[in-house]
Amino acid sequence: MNRVASTGSSSTFxxxxxxxxxxxxxxxxxxxxxxxxxxxxxxxxxxxxxxxxGKRIRPALVFLSGTNSDGEPNPDLVRAAAVVELxxxxxxxxxxxxxxxxxxxNRETAARKFGPTAAVLLGDALFSHALxxxxxxxxxxxxxxxxxxxxxxxxxxxxxxxxxxxDRVTRDDYWRIIDLKTAELFRVSCFLGARLSGVSDTYxxxxxxxxxxxxxxxxxxxxxxxxxxxxxxIGKTLGTDFASGxxxxxxxxxxxxxxxxDRAGLIEEICGRRAGDMPSRLRQMAELGVFEGVEAExxxxxESAEEALDPWPxxxxxxxxxxxxxxxxxxxxxxxxxx
Amino acid sequence: MNRVASTGSSSTFxxxxxxxxxxxxxxxxxxxxxxxxxxxxxxxxxxxxxxxxGKRIRPALVFLSGTNSDGEPNPDLVRAAAVVELxxxxxxxxxxxxxxxxxxxNRETAARKFGPTAAVLLGDALFSHALxxxxxxxxxxxxxxxxxxxxxxxxxxxxxxxxxxxDRVTRDDYWRIIDLKTAELFRVSCFLGARLSGVSDTYxxxxxxxxxxxxxxxxxxxxxxxxxxxxxxIGKTLGTDFASGxxxxxxxxxxxxxxxxDRAGLIEEICGRRAGDMPSRLRQMAELGVFEGVEAExxxxxESAEEALDPWPxxxxxxxxxxxxxxxxxxxxxxxxxx
Numbered sequence: 159m160n161r162v163a164s165t166g167s168s169s170t171f172x173x174x175x176x177x178x179x180x181x182x183x184x185x186x187x188x189x190x191x192x193x194x195x196x197x198x199x200x201x202x203x204x205x206x207x208x209x210x211x212g213k214r215i216r217p218a219l220v221f222l223s224g225t226n227s228d229g230e231p232n233p234d235l236v237r238a239a240a241v242v243e244l245x246x247x248x249x250x251x252x253x254x255x256x257x258x259x260x261x262x263x264n265r266e267t268a269a270r271k272f273g274p275t276a277a278v279l280l281g282d283a284l285f286s287h288a289l290x291x292x293x294x295x296x297x298x299x300x301x302x303x304x305x306x307x308x309x310x311x312x313x314x315x316x317x318x319x320x321x322x323x324x325d326r327v328t329r330d331d332y333w334r335i336i337d338l339k340t341a342e343l344f345r346v347s348c349f350l351g352a353r354l355s356g357v358s359d360t361y362x363x364x365x366x367x368x369x370x371x372x373x374x375x376x377x378x379x380x381x382x383x384x385x386x387x388x389x390x391x392i393g394k395t396l397g398t399d400f401a402s403g404x405x406x407x408x409x410x411x412x413x414x415x416x417x418x419x420d421r422a423g424l425i426e427e428i429c430g431r432r433a434g435d436m437p438s439r440l441r442q443m444a445e446l447g448v449f450e451g452v453e454a455e456x457x458x459x460x461e462s463a464e465e466a467l468d469p470w471p472x473x474x475x476x477x478x479x480x481x482x483x484x485x486x487x488x489x490x491x492x493x494x495x496x497x
Numbered sequence: 498m499n500r501v502a503s504t505g506s507s508s509t510f511x512x513x514x515x516x517x518x519x520x521x522x523x524x525x526x527x528x529x530x531x532x533x534x535x536x537x538x539x540x541x542x543x544x545x546x547x548x549x550x551g552k553r554i555r556p557a558l559v560f561l562s563g564t565n566s567d568g569e570p571n572p573d574l575v576r577a578a579a580v581v582e583l584x585x586x587x588x589x590x591x592x593x594x595x596x597x598x599x600x601x602x603n604r605e606t607a608a609r610k611f612g613p614t615a616a617v618l619l620g621d622a623l624f625s626h627a628l629x630x631x632x633x634x635x636x637x638x639x640x641x642x643x644x645x646x647x648x649x650x651x652x653x654x655x656x657x658x659x660x661x662x663x664d665r666v667t668r669d670d671y672w673r674i675i676d677l678k679t680a681e682l683f684r685v686s687c688f689l690g691a692r693l694s695g696v697s698d699t700y701x702x703x704x705x706x707x708x709x710x711x712x713x714x715x716x717x718x719x720x721x722x723x724x725x726x727x728x729x730x731i732g733k734t735l736g737t738d739f740a741s742g743x744x745x746x747x748x749x750x751x752x753x754x755x756x757x758x759d760r761a762g763l764i765e766e767i768c769g770r771r772a773g774d775m776p777s778r779l780r781q782m783a784e785l786g787v788f789e790g791v792e793a794e795x796x797x798x799x800e801s802a803e804e805a806l807d808p809w810p811x812x813x814x815x816x817x818x819x820x821x822x823x824x825x826x827x828x829x830x831x832x833x834x835x836x
């Protein structure tokens with residue numbers, strides 16, 4: 159078995175992130191410094207997990223939501239970006255144990271390299287260090303916010319795990335899961351970027367709301383790409399969610415659109431009682447306009463994200479964050495035009 | 498397979514803890530309130546993990562190290578006690594996954610009840626909530642201290658895991674592992690109790706040092722009980738460390754005392770290359786005075802703990818913490834006099 163979690167060969171938001179090079183370089187340097195904080199015996203393992211090849215979407219949101227993202231990297235934002243990235247990396251380390259993934263970003267997962275036992279503990283050590291960095295701010299707010307977000311991310315993953323292979327997942331359940339497991343950390347990344355830039359509470363709340371809707375849109379896009387993506391470009395095997403019994407929006411929409419007599423068969427495949435027939439499900443999706451149904455939901459979330467920033471046309475982050483919405487729209491268009 | 502992690506049928510420090518009844522009741526009530534903080538979908542699971550039947554050694558250290566432990570429970574100490582207990586419970590949830598334990602304290606482990614995947618995430622959620630509570634204090638100090646301690650506990654567990662079944666564990670390695678995995682949380686419990694009582698920095702440092710030595714002594718006692726305990730009284734099967742390839746002090750001392758020709762056989766058993774012969778190893782331990790060798794080390798650590806409090810004879814916690822040392826001495830005596 160050689161299951162691939164993600165090869166990370168593409169960077170969805172690459173074009174927008176290009177302006178963040180000095181910030182990302184500062185983040186890389188900061189993360190590398192953190193290795194020293196780990197006990198000598200686990201330093202190499204921590205180094206391996208603190209991978210600097212990822213997409214860095216959450217740190218980018220911290221930087222872009224800060225009002226000074228065009229100047230010198232603000233050390234507070236660099237630290238906050240490191241906190242959210244470490245929390246994210248810790249969840250990946252634990253996810254890869256549970257998914258029994260062997261590869262991520264073209265190299266062995268921590269679970270594969272060090273064994274699942276050490277990987278559980280390494281994930282814990284990364285979490286702990288993230289919270290330790292969060293405690294370096296003058297007040298407890300970052301610690302409080304990040305620890306609560308982390309709990310929500312875990313809750314989302316637990317709900318997803320418990321529902322795996324279940325035929326009783328509704329659209330509400332789906333939204334709830336992605337809100338917790340993905341949108342929450344997007345939200346908190348934007349919140350921290352704005353908050354640490356000393357802007358008004360109303361503005362901070364609106365930027366956080368932007369992050370939440372962008373996170374939901376991004377996760378739906380990601381779930382859509384699992385069916386309609388280009389394996390080379392999105393960097394993972396198509397249909398892995400379907401194969402693992404994850405009931406994502408494309409399957410929910412397909413289920414809604416299928417004639418009622420054909421629904422039981424799909425449920426059997428999702429629940430793993432029968433092998434999933436990806437080619438025929440893709441054909442049905444094309445015939446029944448599933449792509450368009452899901453795309454409409456992504457668009458709705460992107461619009462909600464944009465609306466959150468409507469009252470703030472003159473703030474520096476607004477056009478940068480708005481550009482992320484544009485890029486996500488282009489990415490979805492690219493999925494639609496796949497041959 | 499029905500592996501038992503711990504039945505918790507005994508409370509080592511029961512007699513000293515008797516005076517803490519109102520504090521423990523306040524802690525129980527506080528922990529029960531915390532369930533509400535978890536997302537509704539995982540509340541029952543969190544409730545199951547936030548078990549109130551444990552020994553509560555770490556919370557007791559928080560209370561006993563506070564200068565006002567004879568009065569009404571101080572809400573700050575109750576919260577700090579909840580933080581260290583939640584961190585400890587989270588490590589137990591993760592330990593039981595890795596040890597594939599089915600039972601702890603006479604009921605199913607979370608790993609067994611909810612599956613290993615959910616248990617990894619539940620442990621994460623407990624960690625996150627512990628840090629969230631730590632962020633409720635006016636300054637970042639509790640968060641900073643606890644997150645660093647948590648990382649050390651994980652590092653200790655990682656080192657122990659990596660060395661399992663290895664023949665190259667020295668006394669220094671053993672001390673290092675138990676210092677991280679056990680003594681660190683004992684130390685931080687004492688630190689927080691004293692710190693939150695508004696006493697001098699010197700006193701706080703000495704109480705923390707007491708906690709560290711007590712933690713080392715307690716872990717050595719626990720490792721000794723794995724060979725010399727009464728299964729009924731200590732509440733777990735003897736020889737589980739030996740069987741799982743954990744190189745603890747009794748085995749290290751036995752190795753040192755064996756004629757060099759007989760050492761290779763012991764190493765083979767520890768490394769799992771040959772079945773461990775517990776009865777004959779126990780006989781050798783008795784003949785070679787292994788108990789006394791290990792006991793001397795526990796005594797040395799207990800003395801170091803007591804010495805840390807020598808400059809503070811008039812502080813309220815001193816006699817209470819000193820009593821813990823006395824009880825641990827009695828417990829060791831009870832192991833020696835086992836028929």
